Amino acid sequence: MQAHDAYKDDLALLTEAALAAGKIAERYYRNDARVWDKGDGQGPVTEADLAVNAQLHSVLTAARPGYGWLSEESNPLGDLSRLGHETCFVIDPIDGTRAFIDGQPGFAHALAVIHKGQPVAAVVYLPMLALTYAARRGGGATLNGVPISASARADVDGAHVLITRPAMDPVHWPGGVPAIKREFRPSPAWRLALVGEGRFDALVTIRDSWDWDIAGAALIATEAGAVITDRHGQPLRFNRAEARNPGVVAAGPAVHAGLMAGLTAPQGAA
Structure with a gap:
């Protein structure tokens, strides 16, 4: 208490x-x-x-x-x-x-x-x-x-995702680029907050993300019901010496799982 x-x-x-x-x-x-x-x-x-x-x-x-x-x-x-x-x-x-x-x-x-x-x-x-x-x-x-609450969308295909055009390059998606609809907003914090609001289904950032850009909005998205990890699927950590995480993936549970399937190599791949 x-x-x-x-x-x-x-x-x-x-x-x-x-x-x-x-x-x-x-x-x-x-x-x-x-x-x-x-x-x-x-x-x-x-x-x-x-x-x-x-x-x-x-x-x-x-x-x-x-x-x-x-x-x-x-x-x-x-x-x-x-x-x-x-x-x-x-x-x-x-x-x-x-x-x-x-x-x-x-x-x-x-x-x-x-x-x-x-x-x-x-x-x-x-x-x-x-x-x-x-x-x-x-x-x-x-x-x-x-x-507010995050999107409960059940399928990654057709999801509205806040992501930059370069991040859609297949080189970043060894499991295959999902059939998403790409959107963008200028503020990283706002993008995460919009996922929490349910205005968009997900956010994907491939580049390293600074703590000050995402720390607060990460809590907003999480408390709204989104799953949020780095681009490798690991939990975010803040206030470390490097002050950054390796990208961000935020979405409802089903869409997050679909995005991570694309961002990670298929099981057994070389």
């Missing part, structure tokens, strides 16, 4: 922080925010990312000084002090920065609390679309306060 109450309190804290972050992002949205390239193939960052990150760090660490901190915009692979904490914030100040730069509304603030490698409270907030996805361990998942 004590842990359950703690997760509830952490979820309330994340929700309040995410809504405040949205107000900051709105000030910069379509307002010529300065943009830099982070180099080394890391992509762009804007002054809005940095302003949101600073605000979230200030508010969240003041409220929970005993928690570690992992954020895309806070030297995530250089500062490993977070590994000394059983509980850690995992934050993407603006998930979908390219969409933000392009003036598209499909960017999100992705916030999570991780305890012993697993998410226990999470919020994915899209301020320009007025969408607040939230979950806590054992408490279910909601969208704008209304419970």
Whole structure:
């Protein structure tokens, strides 16, 4: 009961922080925010990312000084002090920065609390679309306060799957590319949350996935009834030194099984 109450309190804290972050992002949205390239193939960052990150760090660490901190915009692979904490914030100040730069509304603030490698409270907030996805361990998942549930589709063929075009290359599917309908959205966290909402049947990411992109939304999808693993079918783990997992597969049980059959070599194959 004590842990359950703690997760509830952490979820309330994340929700309040995410809504405040949205107000900051709105000030910069379509307002010529300065943009830099982070180099080394890391992509762009804007002054809005940095302003949101600073605000979230200030508010969240003041409220929970005993928690570690992992954020895309806070030297995530250089500062490993977070590994000394059983509980850690995992934050993407603006998930979908390219969409933000392009003036598209499909960017999100992705916030999570991780305890012993697993998410226990999470919020994915899209301020320009007025969408607040939230979950806590054992408490279910909601969208704008209304419970959500993942798709119960029984057959992978014909499933609507959030996946990039390159990920459909047969080289990634030794068991055969399933006959799915491909869709895409700009924010990784939003894509996972949409699976939890049941708007799409599944998500597949072949490339390694950073913790800040998926940690919170992974809890939302799981609490909504989806099965979520890495691309090899193994459980996801968060707040490790490398801060990433080898891809993501999220779907209802039957569709997840069908996708994994395609992603893994048939039994007995060389």
